[in-house]
Amino acid sequence: MSKQPHYWLVKSEPGAFSWDDLCACPGRRTHWDGIRNYQARNFIRDDIKRGDQILFYHSNAKPAGIVGLAEVLREAYPDPTQFDPEDGHYDAKSDPAAPRWLMFDLGARRALANFVSLEDLKQAPALASMAVVQRGQRLSIQPVTSTEWAQVLDMGKAQPKAKK
C-alpha cells in the first residue's frame, strides 16, 4: 500500500476531445466520461486515485502520441451520460440504483516540451512491453509503470537526443 501515485495512459481522439480542448476547459479540468469498457471501468472503480499521474495520448491522430501530462483530481463517481437517452453513450441496461459506468475527473498539468509519437515509443527498447505499443491494444485507459513513466518524460524533454 504505497503512497506513490499510480501512473496511467488515457487515449483521446483529438477530433473528439484534444489536449487543447482539455486546456481550454474551466480550471483546465474535466470529467472523463463515456468509458464503456469493463476493464477500463474496473481501473476507474478500483485503482485510479486522486493524485495519480496521467499520460495524455492522442489516438487516431496524425501522428498518434503523447502530448501532455495530467493528474487525477476526483475519484470514481457515476457517469451521468449512461442515463441520458440523448447521449451517444446511453446505456438502457444500466440501473440508476447501481450505475454500471463510472467516470473520474482529471486536470491538465503541462504539455510535453517534445511530443512523443507512437513511433518514438515503439523505438524505445525500454518501452517494448508498454501496453500502448502492443499490437491490437484498444484499451482506452492503461496502467503505466513508474519506469515507463520516467522514460516517457525523458523522451518528452526539450532535447530528446541530449541523453547522456
Place this chain on the structure above:
DNA sequence: GCCAACGTTGGC
C-alpha cells in the same frame, strides 16, 4: 478508407 484485432452480443 482499409482492415486486423479485439470486445460484446445473442442464438443455440
Place this chain on the structure above:
DNA sequence: GCCAACGTTGGC
C-alpha cells in the same frame, strides 16, 4: 457456456 457474427478501435 460456446462461438459466430457483429460493431468498434485505431494504426496505417
